Amino acid sequence: MIPILMYHQITPPSKKGTRLRGSMVHPQRFASQMRWLKRLGYTGLSLAELDPYLKGKKQGRVVGITFDDGYQNVHDNALPILTELGFSSTNFIVSGEIDGENTWAQATGSPEAKLMCEASIRNWAQSGQEIGSHTVSHVHLAKVSPEEALQQLKQSKLDLEQLLQQEISSFCYPYGSYNHAVKTQVEALGYQRAVTTERGLAGAQDALHALPRVNILRSTHLIHFLRKVLTGYENKKRAGKD
Ligand SMILES: [Zn+2]
Structure with a gap:
């Protein structure tokens, strides 16, 4: 069973009570987890x-x-430690918001956060890290029309491939929103694998286009981090056993 960690921002957390604060992992905490x-x-x-x-x-x-x-803060704060340790990782880009902001989250009251520019995305890829697609505009793929879903999946892959001149083979469903039809589209477009927000460790029973992940939050202290990663804890949660 393989844990696939899910992070969002690597930054000192925003003010108490602000939305998304829970998914802002302090750079020092991230470095300690990696070490x-x-x-x-x-x-x-x-x-x-x-x-x-x-x-x-x-x-x-x-x-x-x-x-x-x-997020730009992932490029700035996570890349140095990943490089130091010889680790690689995947960063999922919203291709219509390159050098932009998390506008989809601001629409529901989240604080603004800067997204990677073209130079940062290139640097990320050239540093041995992977770039994956996260659609063009961070839509709920299971809620939009099949035509719109197809366009989002196709265009984001093209945009990123054009920018990096290399194949984009990994995909991440925004909001973890997908269904059978969307998953079939992702496969048909040539993405080799896709991750969801479903909880659990990835194993042989998982479809490559619907891989579960382990969510790491601001509040995930070290002992809990190690329990989530090294034990069957996440799978027990997945099975709903407690
Ligand atoms: Zn997202």
Whole structure:
């Protein structure tokens, strides 16, 4: 069973009571989590590099690392430590908001946060990290029309491939919103794998286009982090056993 970590922002948290604060992990806490993984003999990998492990072709102490939305603070605060430790990770970009802001979240009252510009995205990829797609405008794919869903999936892949001149093979469903039809579209467009917001460790029983993740929050202290990553805790939660 492989934990695929889900992070959003790596930054000192915003004021108490503000929305999204829960998903802002302090850079020092993130660094400590990564160092502990290394110390315990684990390697953090992007989804592309995790692929053979997910398919059971390779075995080893590996953890998937993913960041949703492409925040500039992830580039600035997470990249140095990932590089230092020789870890890779995947960052999911909203292709219509490059050099923009989290406008979809601001619409529901979240504080504004800057998203990576083209130069940061290029630097991320050139540093051995992976760029994945998170649609063009962060839509609920299960709620929009099939035509709109297709356009979002297709255009974001094209935008990012044009920018980086390399294949984009990983996808992340915004809001974890998908259904069978959307999943089929993702596969048909040539994405090799996709992650959801469903809870659990990834294993052989999981479809490659609906991989569960382990959510790491501002409040996830070290002992809890290690319990989530190294034990069957998340799978018990997934099964709804407690
Ligand atoms: Zn998102």
